[in-house]
Amino acid sequence: MAIKVGTVFNYLQLPNVSKFPFVINKRQDNIFIQKGLFVYTKSNEGFLIGVIEEIAILNEYFTDALTIKAYNNNNNPNILKGLFPSDDFEFAIAIVKCLGLIKFRSNKLDEIEKVQRMTYPASPGKGVYIVEENILFKFLGFDTEFGLNIGQIKVTNSPAKINMNRLLNKHFAVLSISGGGKSYLTSVLIEELLSRNEDYGTPAIILFDVHGEYTYLKNIPELKNNIKIQDISYFQIGIPKLSVYAFKKYQEQISHVQVRELSKYIKKLKKEKKNKYSLNDLIEQIETESDGNRSTKQALIGWLSELGRLRLFGTQENPILNKIINKQQVTIFNFKNEISIRKKQIIVDYICNRLFNLRRINKIPPFLLIVEEAHQFCPEAAHAKAISKHIIEMIAREGRKFMACLCLISQRPKKLSTTALSQCNSKLVLNIKNPYDLKHLMDSSEAITKEYASMISSLGVGEMIIMGNAVNYPVFVDIRKRNFKSKRDEISLAQFCLNWQNEELK
Ligand SMILES: Nc1ncnc2c1ncn2[C@@H]1O[C@H](COP(=O)(O)OP(=O)(O)OP(=O)(O)O)[C@@H](O)[C@H]1O
Ligand SMILES: [Mg+2]
Numbered sequence: 001m002a003i004k005v006g007t008v009f010n011y012l013q014l015p016n017v018s019k020f021p022f023v024i025n026k027r028q029d030n031i032f033i034q035k036g037l038f039v040y041t042k043s044n045e046g047f048l049i050g051v052i053e054e055i056a057i058l059n060e061y062f063t064d065a066l067t068i069k070a071y072n073n074n075n076n077p078n079i080l081k082g083l084f085p086s087d088d089f090e091f092a093i094a095i096v097k098c099l100g101l102i103k104f105r106s107n108k109l110d111e112i113e114k115v116q117r118m119t120y121p122a123s124p125g126k127g128v129y130i131v132e133e134n135i136l137f138k139f140l141g142f143d144t145e146f147g148l149n150i151g152q153i154k155v156t157n158s159p160a161k162i163n164m165n166r167l168l169n170k171h172f173a174v175l176s177i178s179g180g181g182k183s184y185l186t187s188v189l190i191e192e193l194l195s196r197n198e199d200y201g202t203p204a205i206i207l208f209d210v211h212g213e214y215t216y217l218k219n220i221p222e223l224k225n226n227i228k229i230q231d232i233s234y235f236q237i238g239i240p241k242l243s244v245y246a247f248k249k250y251q252e253q254i255s256h257v258q259v260r261e262l263s264k265y266i267k268k269l270k271k272e273k274k275n276k277y278s279l280n281d282l283i284e285q286i287e288t289e290s291d292g293n294r295s296t297k298q299a300l301i302g303w304l305s306e307l308g309r310l311r312l313f314g315t316q317e318n319p320i321l322n323k324i325i326n327k328q329q330v331t332i333f334n335f336k337n338e339i340s341i342r343k344k345q346i347i348v349d350y351i352c353n354r355l356f357n358l359r360r361i362n363k364i365p366p367f368l369l370i371v372e373e374a375h376q377f378c379p380e381a382a383h384a385k386a387i388s389k390h391i392i393e394m395i396a397r398e399g400r401k402f403m404a405c406l407c408l409i410s411q412r413p414k415k416l417s418t419t420a421l422s423q424c425n426s427k428l429v430l431n432i433k434n435p436y437d438l439k440h441l442m443d444s445s446e447a448i449t450k451e452y453a454s455m456i457s458s459l460g461v462g463e464m465i466i467m468g469n470a471v472n473y474p475v476f477v478d479i480r481k482r483n484f485k486s487k488r489d490e491i492s493l494a495q496f497c498l499n500w501q502n503e504e505l506k
Contacts, residue, residue, distance in 0.1 A: 002129040002130070002132070003031065003129060003130045003410065004025065004127045004128065004129050005022075005024060005025055005031060005033055005039060005128055005129065005130055006022040006023050006024045006025050006033075006127075006128040006423060007022055007023055007025075007125065007126070007127060007128065008020055008021070008022045008041055008096065008123060008124050008125060008126045008128060009022060009023050009093075009124050009125075009126075009146065009458070010124050010281070011019060011046070011093060011095075011244050014095070014121075014305070015121040015122045015123075015124065016041065016104065016121050017118055017119060017120065017121050018097065018098050018118075019050075019053070019095055019096060019097055019098060020041065020048075020050065020095075020096050020098065020121060020122035021093050021094065021095050021096070022039075022041070022093065022094055022096065022128040023091055023092070023093055024055075024091070024092040024094055025414070026091070031130070033052065033092070033094060034052065034055075034056065034155050034247050035052050035053065035054065035055055035155070036051060036052060036131065036154050036155035036156075036476060037052045037155050037156065038051050038130070038131040038136055038156060038349075039051075039052060039094075039096060039128050039129060039130055039131060039137075040102075040126045040128070040129055040131050041122045041123075041126050041127065041129070042123075042126055042127075043101070043118070043120060043121065043122045043123055043126070044123065044427055045101050045102065045118060045119065045120050046101045046103050046122050047101065047102045047103075047104070047105075048098055048100075048101055048118055048122055048138055049098070049099050049100055049101070049102060049131060050096035050097050050098040051094050051096065051097055051099060051473075052083045052094045052095070052096055053096065053097040053246045054094070054095040055092060055093070055094045055095075056092070056093050056094075056095070056233070057090060057091070057092050057093075058091055058092075058093060059089050059090040059091075060089050061089050064253065064265075069371055073438065074218070081477045085090055087202050095227045096128075098118050098122070098140075098273050099117060099473050100115045100117060100118060100139070100472070100473070101115065101116050101117070101118045102114075102115050102135070102139060102188065103115075103116070107109070112135070112138045112139070115472060116137060125169065133156070133158050135268070136153075136156065136158060137161070139472065139473075140153075140471050140473060140475055141163060141166060141470075141471050142160065142161045142162065142163065142471070142473040143161055143162070143163035143164070143166075143399075144159075144161055144165065146163075146196070146197075147161025147162050147163055147164065148161060148162045148163075148164055148167070148189060148192040148193065148196075149161050149192060149480065150162060150185070150188055150189065150192065150466075150477060150479060150480060151188075151477045151478045151479040151480040152477065152478045152480070153475055153476070153477060154463070154475075154476035154478055155326075155476075160466075160475065160477045162203070162466070162470050162471070162504075163470065164193070164196070166370055166426075166469055166470045166471075167426055167469070167470040168203065168405040169400065169405070169469065170374065170400055170405070170422045170423075170424075170425035170426065170468075170469045171396055171399065171400070171405055171406040171407065171408070171423055171425060171426075172405075172406075172407055172408075172424050172425065172426035172428060172468070172469075172470065173374075173407070173410070173413075173416075173421060173424035173426075173427050173428070174186060174407065174408070174409045174410075174428045174430075175409075175410055175411075175427065175428070175429050175430070175432060175437075175441065176411065176429065176430030176431050176432055176464075177411055177430075177431055177432055177433055178411045178435070179412070179461070180430040180431045180432070180459075181430050181431075181461050181462055181464075181479065182244060182409050182410075182430060182462065183213050183214070183372070183409070184462075184479070184482065185428060185464065185479055186207075186214075186370060186372075186407070186409060187214060187217070187428070187482055187486075188479060188480060188482055190205060190207075190214075190217070190330060191223075191482065191483055191484065193205060193328070193368075194223055194226050194328060195446040196328070200330065201327075202327060202328040202370070203327060203328075203365060203366040203367050203368050203403070203405065204325045204326055204327050204328070204329060204331070204364065204365045204366070204367040205329070205330040205331070205368045205370065206325065206330075206331050206333070206351070206355065206368070206369045206370070207330060207331070207332045207333065207366055207369075207370040207372070208333050208335065208348060208351075208369075208370065208371050208372055208377070209332050209333060209334050209335060209336070209372060210335045210336075210372045210373045210376070211335075211372070212334050212335075212336030212337075213372075213376070213486070213488075214332050215229055215332065215334055215336075216331075216484075216486035216487060216488070217240075217330065217332070217484070220484045221485065222484070226328060226329045226330060227329070227330050227332065228324055228330070228331045228332065229332045229334055230319055230324070230331060230332065230333050230334065231334050231337065232333055232334060232335050232337075232338055232344075232347055233337050233338070234318065235312070235318065235319075235333070235347055236313065236314035236316070236317060236318035237312055237313050237314070237317060237346070237347075237350050238311065238314065238315065238316045238317035238318075239277060239279050239281075239282065239313050239314065239315060240270070240275045240277060240315070240316075241278065241286060241317060244259055244262050244263040244266055245259070246350075246353075247259070247262060247304075247307075248385065249349065249387055250307060250349075250353070251303045251304070252299070253303055253305050254299075255299075257296060258296055258300050258303075260301055261292060261293070261296050261297070261300065262286075262300055264292075265282065265285050265286050265289065265300075266282065268285065268289075269281060269282060269285050276315050276316075277315060277417040278313070278314060278315045279304060279307065279313045280308070282304060283301055283304050283305065283308075284438070286300055286301055286304075287301065309383055310340075310342075310343055310346070312343060312346060312347070317354070320363070321351065321354050321355065321358065322358050322363045322364055325355070325364040325365065325367065326365065326465050327365040327366075333345075333351065341376065341485055344377075345386050345388045346377075346387055346388075347376060348371070348377050348386035348387075348392075349387045349390075349391055352369070352388060352391040352392060352395060353391050353420070354392070354393065355367065355369065356395055356399065356402070356404060359399075359402045359403070359404045360402050366402075366403035366404065366405075367403075367404055367405070368405045368407060369395065369404065369405065369406050369407065370407040371392065371406070371407065371408050371409060372409045373409065373410065373411075374392070374408035374409055374410045374420070375411075375412045375413075375415040375416045377389070377392060378392040378408070378416060378417045378420050379415055379416065379417060380414070380415055380416060380417050380418055381415070384415075388419050392406070392408075392417070392420055393417055393419045393420050394424035396419065396420040397419070397423060402487070406420075406423075406424070407424075408420060408421065408424055412434075412437060413432070413437045413440050413441050413444075414434070414436045414437045414439075414440040418440075418443075418444060421440075421444045422444045424468075424470045425468045425469040426466065426467070426468035426470040426471075427445055427447075427448075427466070427468050428465075428466050429456055429459075429464060429465050429466075429467070430440070430449075430459055430461075430463070430464045431456065431457070431458075431459040431460065431461070431463070432456050432457060433457050438453045438456065441453070445467070445468065447467045447468060447474055448467065452465065452467075452474060455476075462479045463476065463477070463478055463479070464476070464477055464479055465477070
């Protein structure tokens, strides 16, 4: 049974195609009409669905200054109330922003045939009803059966179950100020992906954990079998896996002439050592080679030795990436103990390149690559050169075709590459205050209008708006609590201060 909440009426210049006002029914048993509620009315075109954008209370009595003066001057306002029943003149109106029209299949009210844009306004006098849950889910594009349960739709409190295919088919970004709850939301998403039934199909997850915030997952008995943690202190890049251009990428000073020379040495070494050689072998090869320009050789040896000092290169990659990436498992690369940004970028670049290539030749399952602090690895500004920028932008542009999904997490959308951000079709936006960041976001996504921007700046912790490919219309969601707690969640600053010498937080 549809619940009627009001009647469409004429107010100011409304209704028009994009908005309609309605007078809210006085008596609403247990129904509290709020901003954000989804309602519908029957227009000439079909069922017109919208969301309450504004509520106003009108009272003719109090529009006239003289009446108010008389009302206030009277010693006993109750007398005046008896004469003028001002309460009866009070009414509430709601302004609804139209979202779309739904056409039902041959008048069956639970089978949506299609959702389309409205081209005609609502009709004054028509009833306004609350959208039932099952229709709302279909209208928003949620997946009630297999969806990822990330929380509740705001106001209606129905479960927000995002369709995994729609979220991961194209890339997505998680954005907010520092402490807005991005990492928290990401762990909710990971919980959901890991707890999906095996028969539904779930991609592999690879996570660059810059601050070691996700390692707690390994201590959770229900999840630990699906979590692998790789401390990048032990990470090794396989030198034979590097092309000559990769050397130039990691050591910018190598000139083009030197690159040409280097490629000759690498070719020889490959033949001799059958793809098993270290950086030292390469340096030795250059040293012992009789022909070639001496100063070029010296320079190359210098650059390669400097690379060697990063202690990042070996004869074989470690871990061997195609052996550790599995579907429905999370591989966390923990960067907590690394401070050199160059080294971090080299590792991210190498892993991304390998993953992308392995995925292209189908040696690893479809994956979701989550990049925390993405502005460090894929910055916008030309002067903030990042070694890993090119490959992240490439995955953003081309990954979809190979079922490689990217999730960029950042507290500074403005500093994040526009190319990468604009390819993030779905956006999970928590609180953002900085006007420059908001503007950048509006520029990179047409779904974010000025109204949404002001709502984004007033979101609290645990609240977000999800927009883009994952849903048909932007929806505000209260993010659910994590099922599994991290030690950090439970400990307060004061407690930490008391214990810090005795107990290191893991
Ligand atoms: N949905 C939520 N429910 C309850 N608490 C939350 C929720 N989201 C975030 N918090 C709390 O807010 C704090 C900050 O969250 P989080 O670490 O996820 O922020 P962040 O956006 O990743 O910050 P940073 O940019 O600094 O990494 C945490 O202590 C977390 O417990
Ligand atoms: Mg974080």
